[in-house]
Amino acid sequence: MKKNIWKNPAVQALVASLICIVLGLLIGYIVLLFINPSGAGEAIVSVVKNFLNYSKTNLRLKNLGNTLVKTAPLLMCSLSVLFAYKVGLFNIGAAGQFVVGSCACLISSLGWGWSWLPCLLFTVLVGAVYGAIVGLLKSYCNVNEVISGIMLNWIGLYTTNMILNTVKEPTSPYTLHMASEAPQALLPSLGMAKLFSGNKYVTIAVPLAIILAVVIMVLLDKTKLGYELKATGNNKNAAKYAGMAEKRNIILTLAIAGALAALGGAFLYQTDYEQWSVTQSSVPGMGFNGIAAAFLGGLHPVGAIFSSYFIQHITNGGAYVDLTKYSSQISDLISSIIIYLCGFVLFIKYAMNKSIAKREEKQAQQGKLASDTEKGGGGK
Amino acid sequence: MTLLLQYTLIFASVLMLVALGGCFAEHSGVINLGLEGIMVIGALGGALVMRYMPAGTSALVMVLAVMVGAIGFGVIYASLLGVACINFKADQTIVGTALNMLGTAGATVLVKAINTAANPNDVSSVIQYVGPKKAFLVNIGGFEFNWFMLIAVIALVIAYVVLYKTKFGLRLMACGEHPQAADSVGINVYKMRWCGVLISGVYGGLGGICYILAGVSEWKFENGVAGFGFLALAVMIFGQWRPTRIALAALLFGLFRALSNVYMGFDFLYSLNIPSTVYNMMPYIVSLVVLAFTSKSSRAPKAEGIPYDKGQR
DSSP states (O other): OOOOGGGOHHHHHHHHHHHHHHHHHHHHHHHHHHHOGGGHHHHHHHHHHGGGGOOSHHHHHHHHHHHHHHHHHHHHHHHHHHHHHHTTOOOTTHHHHHHHHHHHHHIIIIITOOOHHHHHHHHHHHHHHHHHHHHHHHHHHOOOHHHHHHHHHHHHHHHHHHHHGGGBOTTSSBBOOHHHHOGGGSOOOTTHHHHTTTOTTOOTHHHHHHHHHHHHHHHHHHSHHHHHHHHHHHOHHHHHHTTOOHHHHHHHHHHHHHHHHHHHHHHHHTTTSSOOBTTOOSOOTHHHHHHHHHHHTTTOHHHHHHHHHHHHHHHHHGGGSOTTTSOTTHHHHHHHHHHHHHTTHHHHHHHHHHHHHHHHHHHHHHHHHHHHHHHHHHHO | OHHHHHHHHHHHHHHHHHHHHHHHHHHHTOOOTTHHHHHHHHHHHHHHHHHHSOTTOOHHHHHHHHHHHHHHHHHHHHHHHHIIIIISOOOHHHHHHHHHHHHHHHHHHHHHHHHHHHOTTOOOOEEEOHHHHGGGEEEETTEEEEHHHHHHHHHHHHHHHHHHHSHHHHHHHHHHHOHHHHHHTTOOHHHHHHHHHHHHHHHHHHHHHHHHTSSOSEEEGGGTTTTHHHHHHHHHHHTTTOHHHHHHHHHHHHHHHHHHHHGGGOHHHHHHTOOHHHHHHHHHHHHHHHHHHHGGGOOOOTTTTSOOOTTOO
């Protein structure tokens, strides 16, 4: 019998994500219609087109580069979330780990004058330690990782603001420009900039993030460590019974997740694309968007590459709507609706499986009926 | 000193209201991480009422109308959580996170649309309420009494009585502890959880409008509510899911928050030269430490966060 492609989990995940995206865009369109019906269609098209709004190739490439610059950190955050989720942990602390990662790379480069590689390694270390705190609290004190993650997000934000206060511009709340104050800490471009018609913000961060996604996939699916981590996530007690160090596994998972999210911070700020504002009073959305990208990507590292790009694509696309009619936050609205719909993914899959089962049952019954009548015919 | 007292009380009122909302949802078995979003939307509801009420409205009508606006918006928004988490058994953490993002994004888009429609050059996300705000304040010898302080106390009493002294409250809590057992004696778990979530919408919405009325007389909705929803979550855990302890925890955390605003006014605190961020950070550190020591014997509702499935054994 031919295998039904709709039963394939990867196909189901893809279909579910596409349903979320289409519904999200549709609801966004309806909201736009309510605000101002005259330009709604045009606005939603420009959000989806993003860099394609430009007609010249070099401008298109340059703006595609800008989208990619922010996709790299987003991908790191979503890898952090999905890696922890595979081990049964909800790393809502990715937002805070991203923040301390930004802090580590900015202070080590601007404050201490380190060059880019030590900065990256220091960031990884700080992120791992920050993530491990959640793991320690979880495994030894039974503190729910969501709650401790939320607390650490805010502790991280306030600490970062305090520390980075020492390397900010005298007249503004922003940290110093890395390109002029600490050019040695900028991530090397290795010719990436040329590919995107001289967009100097495109660095090795982009390919590095994709490589790390593949590494995470291999780690989870092909190694003994990955197997042990997943086993711990499925059933902590069974893993312990089978001789795995379940406490160590939880701490290790969150340390890796923390390092990934922190690296996202370095991938953003060591390009000098943005400066940190030391007066910000809310945790940057990057980590939370990472949650969105992880779930939209069907909790698979390769899926996360595409979903991270998509979310960043429409976020950047928000800048192209007619600002006299709509606000650019319309893209935030669309992506948050998509995350909300991601909550229904389980239900969508359940509904798909149910309809497949129903159809198969019907077919089986018809087949049985047909063979019965055939038999009956033969007996005459 | 009066300023410190005033800020402490108003912040404590906000935290208490929102934390009690979370408490109701969690006792029914639904983790409400979306409190921050519910606060934003509740604040939006109240602010819109203040914007559109005619100038001559009497104080009492104004207070009541604003409360109705905030509660209405909060409840409608909370029902998004209910639909996803109770009827469709979605992951409560994802939906809560989504609601937080959706709250700020949605409020910003809406307010900007309203502002731009009124004046094409105005692309800000600010609603002003200088005049209507006066309806909420009574000046008693330098101390600005806000009606929400009283409302918070009433809300606390109601929460205590409902949860511990009524059939409804005890049934609600049963659904958060052991929904199968509750179902077996004829309690409709889905209905109870819906009640829990909607009540958290009422309290969260009120908390939201209370927060934006606390100090300023205009609100920029792009900023959301700056983490107060999460702080309220900390208050709820610090209070071990019990209304009376939540009230005490709210006072303590409110004090920290107030100190970060007014510590300049105290000579000995000023001479310590601690940046205000430390005071902002304190509540989170304190609750993390407390969590580390108490979580082994946590009084969290046993079945919270697990979608109820009738067919499951």
